[in-house]
């Protein structure tokens with residue numbers, strides 16, 4: 497495993513009472529890659545995501561992002577460092593417009609931290625203006641401009657996923673953690689989302705770490721995949737390598753017969 501990835505997770509541990517959710521987990525996410533994190537139900541994927549992004553304090557190990565240790569830092573500091581995540585369950589505000597949802601993404605994540613407390617109204621107005629411009633630019637980029645002033649709950653399911661990704665982009669992240677981005681999507685829309693992710697990676701120099709149960713999509717979109725079982729890394733490599741790894745095959749067969 498190389499030691500110069502954008503994200504390095506080393507010997508990570510997380511317990512919940514008597515439950516060991518993550519047990520010495522290791523992973524590297526290379527810069528500008530689309531990396532998958534897969535494993536059977538209960539393997540610890542969500543806990544790893546939550547720990548990397550600051551929602552859980554780890555019980556051991558370290559997380560290094562872009563050369564800087566971020567282990568156990570609060571969510572806003574991790575967002576400021578350049579990592580943002582989307583959620584399995586959409587976190588859009590249903591009664592707000594698409595545009596408003598993007599602005600909430602901005603202030604909710606790091607708006608307050610961006611300005612020193614001494615900043616006057618002028619600085620706030622400038623920050624607001626920049627946020628509005630950024631939101632409109634992203635709506636254009638994600639082809640949601642026509643839906644700008646529509647309530648988020650009126651969006652089709654695929655558009656809601658795009659809005660989630662646009663919200664993540666509002667914080668100008670270097671690394672986006674996508675938690676089951678294909679969940680609940682029919683296969684034609686899955687293809688659309690895959691296209692967007694690939695385009696964003698290429699055009700915006702973005703890195704993605706994806707947890708996803710849709711194996712066809714993961715194998716198709718990822719440069720590299722880490723497989724976990726019972727809180728540990730059991731394999732990592734190209735889709736071809738992990739697909740043929742005996743431990744991976746066994747882990748998934750075990751799940752099928754459970």
Ligand SMILES: Nc1ncnc2c1ncn2[C@@H]1O[C@H](COP(=O)(O)OP(=O)(O)OP(=O)(O)O)[C@@H](O)[C@H]1O
Nearest residue numbers: 512515516517535536537538539540541542543544
């Ligand atoms: N907040 C919590 N309190 C107690 N146990 C938890 C908590 N969160 C996760 N666990 C346990 O930790 C283990 C790993 O769970 P986790 O949700 O991380 O797995 P996962 O790989 O994301 O599963 P799935 O694919 O089903 O979403 C499981 O045994 C789970 O029951």
